[in-house]
Amino acid sequence: MDFPKVSVIIPIYNSGNYLIECLDSVINQTLSEIEVICIDDGSTDSSFDILKDYANNDSRFKIFHQENLGAGTTRNNAIEKVSGEFIIFLDSDDWIEEDMCEKLYNHAKKLDVDLVVFDAIWHHKDYDEVLCYFKETEFNQDYESFIFDKFQIKEKIMEPSLGVIWSKFYKTSLIKDNDIKFSSYKIYNDVGFHFKSILSADKIAVLPEVFYHYVNVGQQSLQSSFRWGEYEPIWYDVMMDLREFLTFNNLMDDFRKEFINYSFLSFINKFNGIHEDYKEIFYTKIKYFYESLKLTSDELKKLQFNYMVFYIHIINSNSYFEFKLMHDLFNGENIY
Known part of the structure; x- marks a missing residue:
């Protein structure tokens, strides 16, 4: 052969x-x-x-x-x-x-x-x-x-x-x-x-x-065996790689809506699942991701409600502690 x-x-x-x-x-x-x-x-x-x-x-x-x-x-x-x-x-x-x-x-x-x-x-x-x-x-x-x-x-x-x-x-x-x-x-x-x-x-x-x-x-x-622990924030690098690929190949305009929705779906899922010890470092990466993505007002209006809530809490908090406080209060959880 x-x-x-x-x-x-x-x-x-x-x-x-x-x-x-x-x-x-x-x-x-x-x-x-x-x-x-x-x-x-x-x-x-x-x-x-x-x-x-x-x-x-x-x-x-x-x-x-x-x-x-x-x-x-x-x-x-x-x-x-x-x-x-x-x-x-x-x-x-x-x-x-x-x-x-x-x-x-x-x-x-x-x-x-x-x-x-x-x-x-x-x-x-x-x-x-x-x-x-x-x-x-x-x-x-x-x-x-x-x-x-x-x-x-x-x-x-x-x-x-x-x-x-x-x-x-x-x-x-x-x-x-x-x-x-x-x-x-x-x-x-x-x-x-x-x-x-x-x-x-x-x-x-x-x-x-x-x-x-x-x-x-x-x-x-x-x-x-590496999931949900110290390696889970690697997802940020995966998403940044995809973002760079879409931008470099002039595909971001065509796929931006799908990319934004996918980012929220995946980040929220992984942030909820990650061990508490690694939430703070993951929070910092996710915050930078959305600050640098610069969603427009029209894009924000089209987000699912839970995505918009997550985004508002991420963007308007200055630390993981503040984010958690906002999130817990919004969800009616006992924070004490």
Whole structure:
């Protein structure tokens, strides 16, 4: 095989028994012209031994080992090694349908697009949740031939539940020609990649079938263990990166409304969830974010009520203590 049609990128860190189901779902793909780039990110369990077994039996597996650098840097290193025409990202504790690569490749080639979005299932402990980009009749189009761009899905681009990298089939040239990379943040290192890739794509298609199985049962990722503590204020850096990208690429005017709403939705959610020990530093970052964003009076009038309240309290307080006092009084909470 000279040039694989699809490169499957799998970063691995202490994946244990989940890794076997993941790799089996790749090795059994109905499309044989694939390469599987596996980078072990300093695992201390048997993960790398498992990778070696697969590589010994299938030449399509390319395995690498590195000291622990984090998921973002690991995926960047994998992209540099890609030779396939398209890329999918697969977490080592998840798995994919056996016809995923074949169907997505054929769909992307037929329509000559930069990106294909598709459906996934999120497996929770007690229930399964289907993540769909579009309802079957949402565009009133035949998805077998329908091509669209970022301006037709403005609100969906900044829909938190859809901002994941594992429900997208990327043309390699889209990523490499635009020099799109993952951040090295401890958490949220894939958020910027999602935004930059979908905002850089000229032609997007959808194949409304479930191909990816995201497993959220019985294990905790290294990134998720960092949530709600000292690393949570990294979200400010993520939002500033997105803001800079939109501005630099002359997209802010087109997406400013969606960006503003997304900022409030995400900041409020994360500020409410963060541990009390880190609220003050997060407050300071959020205050600067909105002071420098300079919302107009018309933009303020269009905000949801809870967003406007949050904004007024942030802008008009001089410290986290003052903000909390305003917020508690407004909500009728006992502040003593």
